[in-house]
Structures are given as structure tokens and as C-alpha cells.
Amino acid sequence: MIMTEKKELLGLDKKEIEALIAEIGEKPFRAKQLWQWIYYHGETDFDRMTSFSKDLREKLKAGFTITRPKIVAEQVSQDKTRKWLLEFADGQRVEMVYIPEEDRGAVCISTQVGCAVGCRFCHTGSQKLTRNLTAGEIVGQFMTARDAYGEWPSPTDETRLLSNIVVMGMGEPLHNFDNVAKAMNILTDGAGIAISRRRITLSTSGIAPRIVDMVNATGVRLAISLHAPTNEIRSQIMPINNKYPLEEVLEACKTYQQQDGSRYITFEYLMLNGINDSLENAQQLIELMRKYKINAKFNLIGFNPWPGCAFQPSSNNRIHAFAKVLNNAGFAAPIRVPRGQDILAACGQLKSKKEGSKA
Ligand code: SF4
Known part of the structure; x- marks a missing residue:
């Protein structure tokens, strides 16, 4: 018997769902309903x-499927940060936090x-x-989190627990531009999952030619992983x-x-002992922002060492002194407390292998 593979619906945008409904001979209003079943309910x-x-x-069952990534493992940190190891149909895995x-x-x-x-850190x-992940696999991650917290149908802004999305897990989003842009537009559609564009932050290592394109294509907020005030230091830690x-x-x-009209741009800055954390480095950052006339906010992030890494975290004193220099020059520079350290869920620690597992 010849088995034809069912078509995955998760990750289809409105136009694709409309085309599919027409293809199976149904009236156009069914497309809107199907969209709501998938993305609102x-x-x-x-x-x-x-x-x-x-x-x-029966027609839909025969030809289509709506699948979530499979949850392979789940851990909850002492600070309630929750991490999932997710597996897609081809066995590839990513983590979500x-x-x-x-x-x-x-x-x-x-x-x-x-x-x-x-990036070396x-x-x-x-x-x-x-x-690359498909748009469906990107959207499917967030939908799996909603499954876990029982947040269906889409709650309103005021009542939702999963209120924000940060695209800061594995991968460089601008290297998977089309799928990421499509996923962002599905996540923010008001008749479906309905996360506000301003509540999504996409972090990039700085793929310069695509930065403005992504803002134009999606309207989500961008954060830049800067981590250094000079080319010399930055090339050393970010090739x-x-x-x-x-x-x-x-x-x-x-x-x-x-173009975006936002008050400031967020720059992520990982504090690496003896590499980028001197007071001179803070001063260089200030000069850089003044030179380019950028209203910047710096997130100073404590480094979470992982087995085999070559860097050490800066001391608390050093981080506070660095923040003070930036603050005195008029820049917001909140210090981010690492989360989920005990389950390796903090920034830069994600890895899709199930480490220590016999599986
Ligand atoms: S920090 Fe982001 S861009 Fe850099 S290697 Fe890690 S996942 Fe890739």
C-alpha cells in the first residue's frame, strides 16, 4: 500500500491556509475558522x-496533521526557570526555556x-x-510552552503568564531569515496566538545587512549581542x-x-573577566554610542561558565563599577541576574544534546 505523508499545518500562514481550504473545495470562511482552531485554541x-x-x-484528518515538538526531557530550576528538551520529526533537538x-x-x-x-563564550x-528550523518548528516551541501552562485559548495581555517571547535560544535568527520572519508574523497575529510585537525581542549577533530588514518584515524588537567596545576585542570573542x-x-x-522610533536599542553585554570588563572598556562603549548617536540601553549579563569554556565571569564589584560608569554618562545598564544556572538554562548555555544521558 502506498502511504502518502500527511501535510503539516503548523507553521502555515493565513495565505497558505486559505489556499489549502480552496484546494480541498471548501468555502473561504473555513480558512479563518481553521486558523483560529490551530492558533487561537x-x-x-x-x-x-x-x-x-x-x-x-474526516477530510482534514485524512490529509493533514498538526504536531507539536516532542518533549524529551523537562527540568525545573530552584528559581522556577523551566527548561524543555524538544525533538522534531527528524530527531533533531533544541532547548526551550x-x-x-x-x-x-x-x-x-x-x-x-x-x-x-x-561565539567563543x-x-x-x-x-x-x-x-534551520521551519516556521512551524519555531512557532511550535511557544505553543508547547502554552500547552504546559494551559494557556489556551489565547489569553488576553493582562492574564497571560507567558507574556513575552525572547528569540535568544539556539541559533542566529537572521541566518534563518524567512522562516523566522514568518514565525514572528504568525505569533503576533491578533486572531491567533496574539503576542504583541513589542513583547517579542529577537537577539542577533549583528548580521548587519539584515537588521533593518527584520524590523521591517516583523515589527518585533531587536537586541544586539555587542559584548565588546572595540573591533579587536569583539573579533576575539565573536569571529x-x-x-x-x-x-x-x-x-x-x-x-x-x-525607522522603528523606539526610545533606545538594547545591547547585550556579557561581562567576561579581564576581557571586556575594564572601566576603560565602559568609556569606549560610551564614546562609540555617542559617535553613532545611538540611544542605548545595556544589559550587563553575568557570565555562566560551562564545562570546557575558556572564560571566567567578572566579579560583582567589577560589574557594578562598569555599570556605574555607563549610568553616570546617562545610559541605563541593568545587571541581569543569571537564571536557571543549576539546570544550565541561562544565556549561552543551551545545547541540544541530552548531556549525561545514556539515551
Ligand atoms: S551567542 Fe547566539 S549567535 Fe553566538 S554562537 Fe551562540 S547561539 Fe550562535
């Missing part, structure tokens, strides 16, 4: 799509299996790029800087700020 079972006739349900605040929280999702950028970066040096990244940021 989070439904995966065609039999529970009660606004459809039995005939239509939920970082709760008092009455809301952010889900950190991945865009690639592995990463080609190779990043655990993920030590795992070679295997493949991508040889391709897109600071000047190009900051020019793109300037255009982004003008």
Missing part, C-alpha cells in the same frame, strides 16, 4: 474542531539546531549548525565581527532606531 485534534462538519473533519517573573514571564525559543556563528556555538565589524552593525542600528 491551540487545538491539535481535528475531531474537536466542532464548528466543522464531520465530512470536513521559560523564565518566570512575578506574574508573567518570557519564553526563550530557538531558531536553528546548532549555530554557525561560533557560547555553549550553543560549540555545536555546529545542523539545520562574526570579522565579517560585520562594529561600524557596520552600529550603522544598521542607527537606521533601525530612526
Whole structure:
């Protein structure tokens, strides 16, 4: 018997769903209903799509499927940070993290299996790029988190626990531009999952030519992984800087700020002992921002060492002194307390292998 593979619906955008509904000979208004079942109700079972006739349900069941990534493992940190190891149909795995605040929280999702950028401080970066995730796999991560917290149908802004999304897991989002942009537009659609564009932050290592494109294509917020005030230091810890040096990244940021109209651009800055954490480095950062006339906010991030890494975290005193120099020059520079350290869920620690596992 010849088995034809069922078509995956998760990750289809509105136009694709409309085309599919037309293809199976249904009236156009069914497309809107199907969209709502998938993305507003989070439904995966065609039999529970009660606004459809039995005939239509059977037709959908015969040709289509709505799947979530499989949860392979799950850990909860002492600080309630929750980490999932997720597996896709081809066996590839990524990690996803939920970082709760008092009455809301952010889900950190991945865009690639592995990463080609190779930042030297990043655990993920030590795992070679295997493949891009599809739009469905990117959206499916967040939907899995919603399953876990029972947040279907889409709650309102005020009541949702999973209020924010940070695209800061594995991978460089701008290296998987089309799928990421499509996923962002699905996540933010008001008739579905309906996360506000301003509540999504996408972090990039600085793929300068695509920064403004992503803002234009999605309207989500961008954060730049800067981590150094000079090309010399940045190239040492982020080899991508040889391709897109600071000047190009900051020019793109300037255009982004003008176009986006946001009050400031967020720069992530990992504090690495003896590498980028001197008071002189803080001063260099200030001069750089003044030169490019960028309203910047710096997130100073404590480094979480992982087995085999070559860097040490800066001391608390050093981080506070660094922040003070920036603050005195008028820049916000909050110090980020690492979360989920005991389960290796903090920034730069994600890796898709189930370490220590016999599986
Ligand atoms: S920090 Fe981001 S861009 Fe750099 S290697 Fe890690 S995952 Fe890739």
C-alpha cells in the first residue's frame, strides 16, 4: 500500500491556509475558522474542531496533521526557570526555556539546531549548525510552552503568564531569515496566538545587512549581542565581527532606531573577566554610542561558565563599577541576574544534546 505523508499545518500562514481550504473545495470562511482552531485554541485534534462538519473533519484528518515538538526531557530550576528538551520529526533537538517573573514571564525559543556563528563564550556555538528550523518548528516551541501552562485559548495581555517571547535560544535568527520572519508574523497575529510585537525581542549577533530588514518584515524588537567596545576585542570573542565589524552593525542600528522610533536599542553585554570588563572598556562603549548617536540601553549579563569554556565571569564589584560608569554618562545598564544556572538554562548555555544521558 502506498502511504502518502500527511501535510503539516503548523507553521502555515493565513495565505497558505486559505489556499489549502480552496484546494480541498471548501468555502473561504473555513480558512479563518481553521486558523483560529490551530492558533487561537491551540487545538491539535481535528475531531474537536466542532464548528466543522464531520465530512470536513474526516477530510482534514485524512490529509493533514498538526504536531507539536516532542518533549524529551523537562527540568525545573530552584528559581522556577523551566527548561524543555524538544525533538522534531527528524530527531533533531533544541532547548526551550521559560523564565518566570512575578506574574508573567518570557519564553526563550530557538531558531536553528546548532549555530554557525561560533561565539567563543557560547555553549550553543560549540555545536555546529545542523539545520534551520521551519516556521512551524519555531512557532511550535511557544505553543508547547502554552500547552504546559494551559494557556489556551489565547489569553488576553493582562492574564497571560507567558507574556513575552525572547528569540535568544539556539541559533542566529537572521541566518534563518524567512522562516523566522514568518514565525514572528504568525505569533503576533491578533486572531491567533496574539503576542504583541513589542513583547517579542529577537537577539542577533549583528548580521548587519539584515537588521533593518527584520524590523521591517516583523515589527518585533531587536537586541544586539555587542559584548565588546572595540573591533579587536569583539573579533576575539565573536569571529562574526570579522565579517560585520562594529561600524557596520552600529550603522544598521542607527537606521533601525530612526525607522522603528523606539526610545533606545538594547545591547547585550556579557561581562567576561579581564576581557571586556575594564572601566576603560565602559568609556569606549560610551564614546562609540555617542559617535553613532545611538540611544542605548545595556544589559550587563553575568557570565555562566560551562564545562570546557575558556572564560571566567567578572566579579560583582567589577560589574557594578562598569555599570556605574555607563549610568553616570546617562545610559541605563541593568545587571541581569543569571537564571536557571543549576539546570544550565541561562544565556549561552543551551545545547541540544541530552548531556549525561545514556539515551
Ligand atoms: S551567542 Fe547566539 S549567535 Fe553566538 S554562537 Fe551562540 S547561539 Fe550562535
